Amino acid sequence: MVALIALFEREGYARVEPPVLQPADVFIDLSGEDIRRRMFVTQDASGAELCLRPEYTIPVCLQHLSRRGARPSGYSYGGPVFRMRPNESGEFLQAGIESIGRSDIAGADAEILGLALEGLSLIGGPAPIVRLGDMGLLHALIDALGVAPAAKRRVIRAIVSGQGLASLSEAEGPAAQEHAGLLAAIEGQAPQAAKAFVEDILSIAGIATVGGRSAGEIAERFLARAANRTVLSNEARQVLERYLTISGDPDQAADAVRLLAKDAGLDLGPAIGLFEERTGFMAARELDVSAFSFAATFARNLDYYTGFIFEVQDPRRSDGKPIVGGGRYDRLLEHLGAESPIPAVGCSFWLDRIVGRP
Missing domain, CATH: 3.30.930.10 (Bira Bifunctional Protein; Domain 2)
Incomplete structure (x- = not known):
């Protein structure tokens, strides 16, 4: 040390x-x-x-x-x-x-690595074995697809947890459509606020119990339903699934993401540009970029990462656990009390x- x-x-x-x-x-x-x-x-x-x-x-x-x-x-x-x-x-x-x-x-990212x-x-x-990822690319893609903020959180959580898009619920049928307006109204709200909202709706309607369930219990069922709503259109799901198959060295990955954006009609220019600029700074530091492995599915298990992420593994280890890990977390300091976002990266x-x- x-x-x-x-x-x-x-x-x-x-x-x-x-x-x-x-x-x-x-x-x-x-x-x-x-x-x-x-x-x-x-x-x-x-x-x-x-x-x-x-x-x-x-x-x-x-x-x-x-x-x-x-x-x-x-x-x-x-x-x-x-x-x-x-x-x-x-x-x-x-x-x-x-x-x-x-x-x-880009320069700070390359310096940390x-x-x-x-x-x-x-x-x-x-x-060492170097694995790269980019939460910034993922965020940019989801935003370009027009995914709602609450749904975006669920998508990112599914990917970060390793469960993938298959863990997201499929369409719930006519019963869900009947209550779509109410479900949409409470989706993304804090649990207590959402529960109070549903209870207020029931109170206005003069409903105290339904099938033996209290207003609070009914509200809880609506919250559970809202949490499991379908969050992606078929088109968005297909684009994301294609993105999650992308892997290779950084140059190959950038080419694949650029082709995906072109085929899907999405503007990912700034995110791809930052990705390629970072790769250029890595090469300028005489790092062997061709030996690095990017995977769109790679995500570190801390919620505050917002951009470039990486892990370094020792090939002699049998368990595959990283010996170094890090990445960019540009919104963390604002959450901790800064008046505005402050860029930051570390390992x-x-x-x-x-x-x-x-």
Whole structure:
């Protein structure tokens, strides 16, 4: 870890060490179900929930906002993190870097990946396997298809969870169509607000019970129905399914996405342009782009990633778990209290997997 931190500091990433105890609600709101289920949670004297630091990105971002605001900064870190992992220790060491506030998106992405690979070369080992993805391309495609925001969240969650589009519900038939207006009205609302809305509708209609069910129980059934509505047209589903088959090196992937956009009549020019610009910066850093593998289905299991994502694997490991992972999270700092979005990208090293590989 010492060699890694020294490399990062030489490159302008100042060493920081956020507190081990962190506010639990921040991770529960922003990190997704994967980390939420695996945190070690406790309470302070006032009853507020705290957690042992499950990762570094959110704590580093909170520290950045308290000290630097929107000013660009680079940070490095190294220390213990805590989360339950099947067949692995719940306390383990991570090191990494976060680049916050840089406007040269493609260049910053390439730098983070380049430093990740340079850091691994310091530690030693065989040529790593590099997997690339791009949540920005996926978001741009879904937006170009005109998918509604609530439906978009479901589509992305299905892809990130690895379940794919097959997990989304099919058409529900005439019964669903009869209540389509009400279902559309509550789709995407917060659960309590949606339930109150349905109860109000029933109250206005003078309905207290139906078939022995209370207004609250009826509202719950409507919420369940809204959650399972069909979210994609056949055309949108076909385009997304074709997109999810795209794989290859970055140049091959860009060509395939450009052809898909042309065939579907969609404008993905800015997203593809950023993708290709990033590849150019990688090549300029003398990274072997042709050896990298892009897959449209690849998504990291944290909700805050918004753009470029990557994982690095050690081919000697039998379990396929990454030894480095990272990506871009341009909306995270706004969720943490920034007045507007602040671009950011970073990566973490699983040091226990690098030192103690199976």
